[in-house]
Amino acid sequence: MNILTFVNGLTRSGGGPSMGIPAINNAMARLGVRCALVNVRTVPGELSLPEQGLVELVMVEGRGLRAGRLNWAPGLKKAFESKLLGMPADLVHSRGVWSLANHTAVQLALKHKRPLVITPHGSLTLWSFRHKGWKKRLAWAAYQKGDMQRATVVHATAQSEADDLRALGLQKPIAVIQNGVEIPELKTAPPSGENRTRRALFLSRIHPKKGLLNLVEAWADLKPKGWKMVIAGPDEGGHRQEVEKALRARGIEGDFEFTGEVYGDSKWELYQGSDLFILPTHNENFGIAIAEAMACALPVLTTHGAPWGELEERSCGWWIPVGVDPLRKTLPKALALSDAERRAMGLRGRRLIEEKYSWDGVAKSMKTLYEWMLGGGNPPGFMRFD
Numbered sequence: 001m002n003i004l005t006f007v008n009g010l011t012r013s014g015g016g017p018s019m020g021i022p023a024i025n026n027a028m029a030r031l032g033v034r035c036a037l038v039n040v041r042t043v044p045g046e047l048s049l050p051e052q053g054l055v056e057l058v059m060v061e062g063r064g065l066r067a068g069r070l071n072w073a074p075g076l077k078k079a080f081e082s083k084l085l086g087m088p089a090d091l092v093h094s095r096g097v098w099s100l101a102n103h104t105a106v107q108l109a110l111k112h113k114r115p116l117v118i119t120p121h122g123s124l125t126l127w128s129f130r131h132k133g134w135k136k137r138l139a140w141a142a143y144q145k146g147d148m149q150r151a152t153v154v155h156a157t158a159q160s161e162a163d164d165l166r167a168l169g170l171q172k173p174i175a176v177i178q179n180g181v182e183i184p185e186l187k188t189a190p191p192s193g194e195n196r197t198r199r200a201l202f203l204s205r206i207h208p209k210k211g212l213l214n215l216v217e218a219w220a221d222l223k224p225k226g227w228k229m230v231i232a233g234p235d236e237g238g239h240r241q242e243v244e245k246a247l248r249a250r251g252i253e254g255d256f257e258f259t260g261e262v263y264g265d266s267k268w269e270l271y272q273g274s275d276l277f278i279l280p281t282h283n284e285n286f287g288i289a290i291a292e293a294m295a296c297a298l299p300v301l302t303t304h305g306a307p308w309g310e311l312e313e314r315s316c317g318w319w320i321p322v323g324v325d326p327l328r329k330t331l332p333k334a335l336a337l338s339d340a341e342r343r344a345m346g347l348r349g350r351r352l353i354e355e356k357y358s359w360d361g362v363a364k365s366m367k368t369l370y371e372w373m374l375g376g377g378n379p380p381g382f383m384r385f386d
Contacts, residue, residue, distance in 0.1 A: 001370060002034045004089035004114075006080065006105035008096050009062075010039050017121045020179050020288060021095055022055070027180070027363030029054040033370070036087060038080050040101045058083055062101070076101060080108055091370055093117040093155075097124060097147070098139055106147045115373045117175075118148060119155040122285030125164045127305070131209065148172065152373060153383075157286040158307035162384055174384040175369050180362035181291035183354060188272035190297075190343050200229050200335075201274035201298070203262070204281075204289045207236040211280035211303065211322065212243050218280075218327035220250035224335050229278075232259040232270060271296035275342060276334055281305045282322055291357055294349035299342050301334050316349030 005025060010018050025035045036056040060075045084092065092109035096102045097120045109116045122128060129136055136144075148154060148170055155175045156162040162174045191198065204210050212231070219229060231243070240258065247253040262270055271277070277293035277300045284290075284306035293300050300317035302308055303326070311317035318334060320326040334342075368380050379385075 001367075001374065002087045002090050003028070003036070003093060003370060004080075004084055004087060004091070005035065005037045005093045005095060006039075006102065007037065008040050008099040008101040017095065023180065023182065023359050024363055024366060025055045027359040028367055030360070031363055031367055033367055034087070036083055036089070038076075038083060038105070040076060056083075076104055077108065080105055081112075084108060084112055084114070089114060090374055091115045091117070093119070094147075095119045096121055097144055098136065100143075103143050103147055106150070110150055115152045116150070117153050117155050117369070117373070118151040119157075120161075120165070120285075122157070122161065122283070124148075124168060125161055125283050125285060126167060127209070127283035129164075129168070153369065155369075159384075160307045161285040173379075175380070176382050176384055177362060177365045177369065178357065179286040179288055179291070180359035181288060181295050181353060181357050183295045183350075183358060184268045184272075186272065186297060186350075188269055190339070191273060191275055192339065198227050198275040198335075198339075199273070200227060200276040200278050201232065201270065201293070202230065202278050203232040203267070203270065203293070204279060205233050205236050206231065206240045206243065208239055208242075209282050211282050211305070212239075213246055214322075214324045214327060215278065215280045216243060216246045216250065216252070216256075217324045218331060219255065220252050221328055222331055223252065223255075224331070227255070227335060229256045230259060230270070230274065231256060232262050232267075234261045267292075268296065271298055274298060275339070276301065277317075278302070279306065280322075280327060291353055294346070295353045295357075297343065297346035297350045299334070299337075299345035300349065301330060310352060311349070314348055314352050316345050316352060 007021050025037055029035050036058065038058045038060065040060045040062045058079050060079050092114045094102050094105045106116065151172055153173050153175050154165060154170065155177060156165060157179050159176055162176050165174060206212065247256055271293055277298045279287060279290055279302045281303055282305045287306040287308060290300055290302055290306060290308055294316060300311055303320055303322045305322050309319055311319045318330050320330050365382060372380055
């Protein structure tokens, strides 16, 4: 089975998809699936790459004001079509929406009559659709709706995302297959010491979607003693400046520490050196940072904007409505627990990740989807037709 995946930009600052797409291709390659990945380089920056020797990577340079979105990628059609026909690819998987580069990949898959999977990666949830809504309504009418309607299968990473796709009127079969996560060795000793400053961690893109302004307001009302709020991740669209302005207006800038982007061993050390993970997000189709925090034995506080009801089902965190008031009510409970109680919650979360969210397990589901699309038979249990 030969699978050709297209993605518009793999950079370390690109959030969960830039980490997850190479990982799922690596895991499928280990299962014997031949995988090739065509990527348009949209911005300068260090790439998130597949493991060398497992997945073939084809790079295409983007051009233009916003290369890859309002794009001019002059080599894309030739490179993609060459790989599609040269492998030859049995199936095309387009990861991402809105970009004209993804639209080109979809058109080429249809031209050559290949089964097509499209993964929106959370960009078609109702919240995301409303953000910069007029631009998206134009793109939806111009090409994106047509692309989705022509897919053989649409891949969602949570049932909530599948529900949002149905709310947009999409009637295609939907495969609900969650993302996976790397499960690191627990190398860093749990934080200890009664008089130390404890650290709550936010690690994600600094973007309005992530709910940081709600967290600032709740934190300002509580002013918890003995805690530092660490904000790690890339700034997107200048939102960090808005957050810092809100901190200064409330006089709590000393409670917050911005570390910038963190990757690799530094990222895992930051998780494991923290006491609590907080993601007060408005919307996530999966929330890979939540899974990474759980893999590092951190208790998690997040919102109903992320599909993580298991946090409460498995007693490994708090799952609350979006907004300032729920944060005001829940933060004191999370901060008041003893170190031992938080550690026990974190370890329960790690066990959940080990059981359900390893990349190898997710790859088996994805391979099953491809086999069903190519070979027919009874649909897998994760398929949704209504």
